[in-house]
Amino acid sequence: MGSQILAPGTAAAQPTSGGVHAAAPAPVPLPAELAALAALPEVEAALDQLAAVPGFPAVVSPAATVPALPSSSAVPTNAASWAIPTPQPLAVAPVSGTLTSAFGPRWGSSHAGLDIANSIGTPVYAAASGTVIDSGPASGFGLWVQVRHDDGSTSTYGHINETLVEVDQRVQAGEQIATVGNRGQSTGPHLHFETTDPAGTKVDPTQWLQQRGVPPTDLSRMA
Numbered sequence: 001m002g003s004q005i006l007a008p009g010t011a012a013a014q015p016t017s018g019g020v021h022a023a024a025p026a027p028v029p030l031p032a033e034l035a036a037l038a039a040l041p042e043v044e045a046a047l048d049q050l051a052a053v054p055g056f057p058a059v060v061s062p063a064a065t066v067p068a069l070p071s072s073s074a075v076p077t078n079a080a081s082w083a084i085p086t087p088q089p090l091a092v093a094p095v096s097g098t099l100t101s102a103f104g105p106r107w108g109s110s111h112a113g114l115d116i117a118n119s120i121g122t123p124v125y126a127a128a129s130g131t132v133i134d135s136g137p138a139s140g141f142g143l144w145v146q147v148r149h150d151d152g153s154t155s156t157y158g159h160i161n162e163t164l165v166e167v168d169q170r171v172q173a174g175e176q177i178a179t180v181g182n183r184g185q186s187t188g189p190h191l192h193f194e195t196t197d198p199a200g201t202k203v204d205p206t207q208w209l210q211q212r213g214v215p216p217t218d219l220s221r222m223a
Contacts, residue, residue, distance in 0.1 A: 091128040091212030092174045094157060095191045103204040112202045113156070113194035120161050120189045124178040126171040127155045127193070127205075128212060135163045141192065142183025147171060152198030153208065159186045 097118030101111055130149035138144040141158030145165060148154050161181025171177055182189045195208040206216055 088129070089173045089213075091209055091214050092125055093209065093214055094127045094155070094193050095122060095124050095180060097122065097180070097190070100190060103206065113158075113192050114205045115190045115192055117188060117190040118180050120179070120181055122180040122189075122191075123176045124157050124160060124180060124191055126173055126175050126177050127195075127209065127214075128173045130155075130171060132165045132167055132169045132171060132177070135165050135167055135169075138184070140185050142186070143181065145178050147177070154196045154200075155205075155208075156192075156194040158192035158194070159183050159190060 095116050095118060097116040099114060100117045101115035103114060104111060124145075126147055128147075128149045130147040132145060133148045133154070134144065134146040136143065138158065141156075141160075143160050143163060144156060144158040145160065145163050146154060146156045157178055159181050160178040161183065163178050165171060165177045180189055180191050186192075193205050195203055195205045197203050210216065
């Protein structure tokens with residue numbers, strides 16, 4: 001941008017490649033405050049001394065004008081160029097749907113995650129930013145994705161219909177990584193969502209999400 005600003009003493013017309021002189025930019029009068037300042041005796045004396053320096057531009061006087069800046073130096077008016085990026089969420093609900101089974105005891109055993117029912121093909125999102133550590137076939141789940149998050153915890157997305165990510169891929173919170181399916185040992189289309197703490201212990205995904213700012217209301221009501 002600096003190269004587009006007229007340097008001192010270049011306001012005069014410059015020759016073009018065809019030898020024709022281009023018109024100088026339209027002059028803009030000095031503001032009244034600067035004109036009054038230039039009229040002071042001590043300022044005039046200083047300008048006279050500067051004018052004696054070879055190559056220095058003409059002495060500014062109260063009636064002097066300054067060249068206008070070319071239009072290309074104008075401040076951009078495109079609002080998009082001033083847009084503020086949307087903050088990245090810390091965590092999101094992994095899928096929309098109906099919570100059909102919570103974390104804890106179930107059918108005489110322990111259910112290690114949440115079951116959230118929805119139709120096959122419903123988008124599944126990374127609950128938090130991290131790196132994919134597994135993506136593909138999994139015993140019992142048919143097909144899954146596992147993500148290790150920046151704090152060392154992990155999340156698992158099971159019974160999915162298809163995976164959209166690869167191992168070692170970096171994903172962001174809210175980025176689609178899979179779709180709801182009915183693979184493996186499943187009683188109907190749903191997402192099985194598990195979480196662990198940094199030590200690898202399975203923890204309640206509802207509390208794991210709450211600690212990251214996702215309220216329980218974002219996980220639909222129990223069926």
